[in-house]
Amino acid sequence: MRPPRDIAMVVLAVVAFASAVSLQIVRDRWYPRGDTELEQILYVRSGAALQRITLSFDAVAADVYWIRAIQHYGGDRLSGPTAQTKYQLLYPLLDLTTTLDPYFNIAYRFGAIFLSEAYPGGPGRPDQSVALLQKAITVMPQKWQYYHDIGFVYYWRTRDYKTAATWFQRAADQPNAPNWLQPLAASMLVRGNDRAAARFLWQQIAKSEEAWLRRNAEHSLRQLQALDQIDQLEAVIQRFPPAAGEQYSWDDLMRRRKLIRQPVDPAGAPYVIDPATGRVRVSEQSPLFPMPEEPRRFTQ
Amino acid sequence: MRAIRVVAVNVFRESVRDRVPYNLVVFAILLIASSYLIGQLTAGQDVKIIKDLGLAATSIFGLFIAIFIGIGLVSKEVERRSIYGLLSKPVSRAQFITGKYAGLVLTLAVNVSVMAMAFYVILAYMVWTEPPTIRAGWDAPGMDPALLKAVFLIFVELMLVTAVALFFSTFSTPILSAVMTFGLYVAGHFNADLKNFERVVSSKAAARLARGAYHVLPDLSAFDVKTQVVHGLPVPLAYLGTTTAYGLTYVAALLLVSTFIFSRRDFK
Numbered sequence: 331m332r333p334p335r336d337i338a339m340v341v342l343a344v345v346a347f348a349s350a351v352s353l354q355i356v357r358d359r360w361y362p363r364g365d366t367e368l369e370q371i372l373y374v375r376s377g378a379a380l381q382r383i384t385l386s387f388d389a390v391a392a393d394v395y396w397i398r399a400i401q402h403y404g405g406d407r408l409s410g411p412t413a414q415t416k417y418q419l420l421y422p423l424l425d426l427t428t429t430l431d432p433y434f435n436i437a438y439r440f441g442a443i444f445l446s447e448a449y450p451g452g453p454g455r456p457d458q459s460v461a462l463l464q465k466a467i468t469v470m471p472q473k474w475q476y477y478h479d480i481g482f483v484y485y486w487r488t489r490d491y492k493t494a495a496t497w498f499q500r501a502a503d504q505p506n507a508p509n510w511l512q513p514l515a516a517s518m519l520v521r522g523n524d525r526a527a528a529r530f531l532w533q534q535i536a537k538s539e540e541a542w543l544r545r546n547a548e549h550s551l552r553q554l555q556a557l558d559q560i561d562q563l564e565a566v567i568q569r570f571p572p573a574a575g576e577q578y579s580w581d582d583l584m585r586r587r588k589l590i591r592q593p594v595d596p597a598g599a600p601y602v603i604d605p606a607t608g609r610v611r612v613s614e615q616s617p618l619f620p621m622p623e624e625p626r627r628f629t630q
Numbered sequence: 631m632r633a634i635r636v637v638a639v640n641v642f643r644e645s646v647r648d649r650v651p652y653n654l655v656v657f658a659i660l661l662i663a664s665s666y667l668i669g670q671l672t673a674g675q676d677v678k679i680i681k682d683l684g685l686a687a688t689s690i691f692g693l694f695i696a697i698f699i700g701i702g703l704v705s706k707e708v709e710r711r712s713i714y715g716l717l718s719k720p721v722s723r724a725q726f727i728t729g730k731y732a733g734l735v736l737t738l739a740v741n742v743s744v745m746a747m748a749f750y751v752i753l754a755y756m757v758w759t760e761p762p763t764i765r766a767g768w769d770a771p772g773m774d775p776a777l778l779k780a781v782f783l784i785f786v787e788l789m790l791v792t793a794v795a796l797f798f799s800t801f802s803t804p805i806l807s808a809v810m811t812f813g814l815y816v817a818g819h820f821n822a823d824l825k826n827f828e829r830v831v832s833s834k835a836a837a838r839l840a841r842g843a844y845h846v847l848p849d850l851s852a853f854d855v856k857t858q859v860v861h862g863l864p865v866p867l868a869y870l871g872t873t874t875a876y877g878l879t880y881v882a883a884l885l886l887v888s889t890f891i892f893s894r895r896d897f898k
Contacts, residue, residue, distance in 0.1 A: 385819040386689065386854040389682040396679075397671050433861040435769065436675055540767050 372419050377429025384430065392431030399423035399437070403444055407451065417453035421445060424462055435473075436540060438466035442479040443546055446487040451620065456487040477501035478511065482531060486622070491518050510534070529554050552596040553618050560610045563593055563601065567608045577605035633721045634729040641733020642740075645699060650737060653691045654744050660687055661752045677756050677772055678860060684749040685780050685856045691745065692738055692788040693815065699737070700795025701807035703730040704892065713897055724889045727796070731885060734792050742785045746778065770862030779870055780859040786877040787853035791815055793884035794848065800892045818850030848880055 374380050384391040402423060406416045424441045428434050444452045446459035460483055466476045481497030484490045498515035501507055510530075518527065529551065536547035570588045572578055580603055583589045593601045599616030603609075612618050664683055668676045704727070707713040716726065750773060757765065757772035765772065794814050798807035824847070827840030852873050855865045 382820065385816065386851065386856070387686050389857050389860060390686040393675070393679045393682050396675065397668075400671065431857055433769070433857060433863065435861075538767070541764065 372422055372426075375422055375426070377426050380426060381430060388430045392427050392434055392437075395423050395427040395430065396434065396437055399427060399440070403452075416449070420453055421455065421458040421462070425465075428462065428465060432469040435466075435470075438462055438476060439479060439540070439543065442476075442483060443543065446483045448487070448620070448622070454487075456483045459483045459487070472504055474501040474504035474507035474511070477504060481515075482535075485518070485531070486528065494518055508534075525554060525557065549618070550622070553621055556595045556597075556612055556618055556621065559593065559595065560601070560612075563610045564608070567603070567610070571608070578603050578608035579605060633725040634732060637721065637726060637729025638733035638736055641703070641730055642736045645695075645734070645737040648699075650695060650699065650741070651744075653695065654741065654748070657687055657691055657745050658748045661748060665752050665756060677753070677760070677768055680752060680756060681777065681860045682856065684745075684752070685777070685784065685860070688742060688745045688749070688781060689784045689787070689856075692742055692784060693791060695738060695741060696734070696788045696792040697795050697808055697811050697815075699734055700792045701799050701804045701811060703734060703796050704799040705802070705804050705807065708897070717897065723893045727800070727885060727889045727892055731793065731796050734796075735789055738785065738788050738792065742781060742788070746781045749777070749781075770860065774859065774862065776859045776862070776865065779865050780856045783853045783855055783870065783873060786874050787850055789881055790848055790850070790853075790877050790884075793881040793888075797884045797888045797891075800888045800895070814848065815850065818848040819854075820851075821847050821849045822851050849876070853877065 374383070380391060381388050399420060402419050403417065406420075421441070424437050424445070427437045431437075441462040442459050445462065446452065446454070446456040448454045460480055463476045463480045463483070466473070470476070477497050478501040481494045481501060484497060485494035495515045495518040498511055498518060502511035502515055514527070514530070532547045532550045532554065536544050536551060538544055538547070566588060567578060567583070570583065570586065572582050576582065580589065580592045580600075584591065595601055595612050595616050595618055597617040599613045599618070601610050602613050604611070612621055661680065661684055665676070665680050668679050668683075704713075707716065717723070721729075753773050760772070770776065791811065795807060795811040798810050802810065821844055824840045824844035827844075828834075828837035831837055831840075855869075857863075858865050
């Protein structure tokens with residue numbers, strides 16, 4: 331049996347601790363702290379300096395920067411600051427991560443996909459994306475995935491099909507490269523690009539073991555599906571234009587029984603029709619918005 | 631040999647009395663809590679991060695034990711004046727130093743072994759809970775036996791740090807010993823830079839001095855193969871062998887110097 335004095339001391343300690351927590355909550359409510367601003371600060375930008383500071387714990391430091399990169403990307407994508415400052419730390423964070431742990435495969439591939447993604451889905455910096463992947467190649471020159479990813483950035487983001495074909499060819503030349511890379515490089519060199527090639531590449535990425543990479547590929551495949559549906563809808567609209575003086579609308583098409591219901595995109599959001607031109611686009615409320623720029627074929 | 635064993639067992643018992651094994655509980659809680667939290671934060675990199683964290687925690691917990699117990703191994707006996715009683719028994723000063731060192735190494739061996747076991751239990755849980763498609767994306771198997779190579783080299787590094795702490799403990803105060811041991815630990819991890827100093831200075835004398843320091847200071851960065859094993863990169867057995875031999879030779883040298891200094895101390 332404990333003496334009453336001991337019990338009183340334990341109770342007092344619990345009460346004191348609970349009071350401290352309550353005071354902290356009240357203070358935070360009265361004087362909210364600018365957590366978002368703090369998050370945008372990167373104190374050390376030199377990977378070499380960090381490598382020395384962290385002694386033999388550089389892998390753990392790399393993990394911390396990796397978590398920060400994901401939080402930064404996710405936070406900015408969901409809401410975050412203005413366009414000028416959005417994603418501004420993504421490249422430095424990934425660069426630090428990969429300097430501290432040069433074999434951090436997923437950090438390079440994450441960078442390849444998300445650094446090059448156009449605003450507001452990403453910072454729209456394919457140059458940084460390629461720089462990060464080239465850094466990966468200096469460490470692991472035999473991994474065909476990095477050459478493929480550079481090719482993909484040139485193909486999907488900058489529309490530089492000839493450079494993309496060169497990188498796909500370099501990927502095909504690496505050991506253990508899949509056999510579909512060689513024909514892909516050849517066909518891209520000959521006829522540029524089309525939606526089928528885009529679908530094929532995203533389907534390859536969708537086979538990745540990384541869940542987030544698969545999710546991103548599935549999202550892009552749904553966008554491509556939406557582009558196909560938009561083509562079909564616009565064909566119907568051009569075939570059955572509204573009566574003179576009337577505007578394009580889904581109601582008009584449904585009334586004339588050209589459509590049985592208002593069309594929805596693969597994410598379930600209704601398509602939007604331009605009343606003046608009849609052009610169809612995905613709604614800004616759709617999870618598929620913003621849509622990628624349409625790939626093009628060579629014209630010559 | 632018996633005298634060394636008796637001193638060593640006493641050091642081990644004392645560390646148990648000092649509640650050193652409590653760090654194992656902290657280690658287990660840290661890993662269990664992080665294995666849950668990290669899964670929510672890391673976009674599928676949880677097993678890699680758990681491995682990094684487990685190896686880093688093994689290293690840092692061991693480092694604290696090696697430094698904070700190592701620095702008191704001799705100086706505490708002198709401070710408490712129990713050294714007089716000890717040396718009046720049939721224990722030579724060399725046996726005393728070796729026994730003290732062996733006792734702390736035994737403590738570290740038990741600690742590192744239990745941490746490695748806890749580490750593998752957490753990894754087994756992660757392997758069990760993750761679907762095969764996710765496991766296929768890992769750089770190395772979840773319960774990769776190669777992790778033991780990193781754990782082993784961490785242990786050899788801790789043996790070296792313990793010898794450094796014991797060395798300082800033979801002639802200095804505990805606080806100063808802690809500062810110097812930690813300083814040498816940091817310098818030991820920068821050591822590889824000294825090797826190529828001639829590339830950044832034009833003075834030949836400075837380059838030679840740096841090269842000399844490279845050989846004299848313990849080369850601790852060589853014991854760090856954590857990144858390689860986590861990513862499933864090969865760590866040749868010959869590398870393990872030569873690095874271990876280097877560590878043990880350095881330890882022997884430090885123990886000999888410590889014995890020499892301790893033998894010359896006058897406790898009258």
